[in-house]
Amino acid sequence: MAVSMTLKEYLDNxxxxxxLVEHPYAVTSLHIANEAHxxxxxxxxxxxxxxxxxxxxxxxxxxxxxxxxKLRKHFNRYIVLASEQDLHxxxxxxxxxxxxxxxxxxxxxxxxxxxxYERGDVYFEAGDYMDLIHVSGSDFRDLMGNAxxxxxxxxx
Numbered sequence: 001m002a003v004s005m006t007l008k009e010y011l012d013n014x015x016x017x018x019x020l021v022e023h024p025y026a027v028t029s030l031h032i033a034n035e036a037h038x039x040x041x042x043x044x045x046x047x048x049x050x051x052x053x054x055x056x057x058x059x060x061x062x063x064x065x066x067x068x069x070k071l072r073k074h075f076n077r078y079i080v081l082a083s084e085q086d087l088h089x090x091x092x093x094x095x096x097x098x099x100x101x102x103x104x105x106x107x108x109x110x111x112x113x114x115x116x117y118e119r120g121d122v123y124f125e126a127g128d129y130m131d132l133i134h135v136s137g138s139d140f141r142d143l144m145g146n147a148x149x150x151x152x153x154x155x156x
Contacts, residue, residue, distance in 0.1 A: 004093040004127030010105035016139050021123065021132040027097065029062035030156075036123065036132050043132070044116055044124040044140070046101035048082040048090065048108075051075060055082060055090060059101040059112035059144075064153035071111070071152055094127035101125070102143050110147035117141065117149060 003011075003020065011018055023036035033040040043062040048055060049071065056079070058066045071079050087096050090106060101124050103110035116122065122140035123132045135143070 002126060002128065002131050003133065004091070004100065006093050006105050007100045007102060007127055007133070010102060011133070011143075014143065016135060016143065018139070019134040020126065021134050022130060023132065025129050027129055032125075032129070032132065033062050033123075038123050038132070038134075041115070042119050042121055042123055044101045044112070044122050046099040046103075046125070048087055048099060049079050050082045050086060051077050051079045053077075055086070055108050057099070057101060057103040057108050057110045058152055059110060059116065060153035061113065061115055064113065064115070064155055066153050070150075074111070074148075074150060074152070091127070094125075095129055098125045098128050100127060100133070103147070104143070104145060110144060111152060112144055112147055112149045113153045114149055114151055115153070 026032040026035040029045040033043045040062040045062050047058045047066045119137045126133050
């Protein structure tokens, strides 16, 4: 599959320089980081959450878990993990679970962890289980735009 069409169009329209990093098939973010030979701290994984208003992408390093309690306090509402059916409906051109963290490309609000803010290089899912996108840290911050950020995760 390589890069999802939605993501590719968004990155190209944004004028972002990126590299495609191919790796052997892997499903979990830590295994992907290992197979791609990149630091799990630099691999941004997207966790799709659902609240009363719709969906939110929580973006954290592969080495971290989202802390739902902190997000519930941050948004002052009940938040749960989205279902697999939700993922399929939201990210039609991606393998289920291989979610890019660029919410703007899919019309979804994003909150990202502070630990990703100062990274020199960031990698993230391209939409399948065999490819990553590599961007500079400054391009990643630009892609996050005015998304909220905070301490929303905990190291595994």
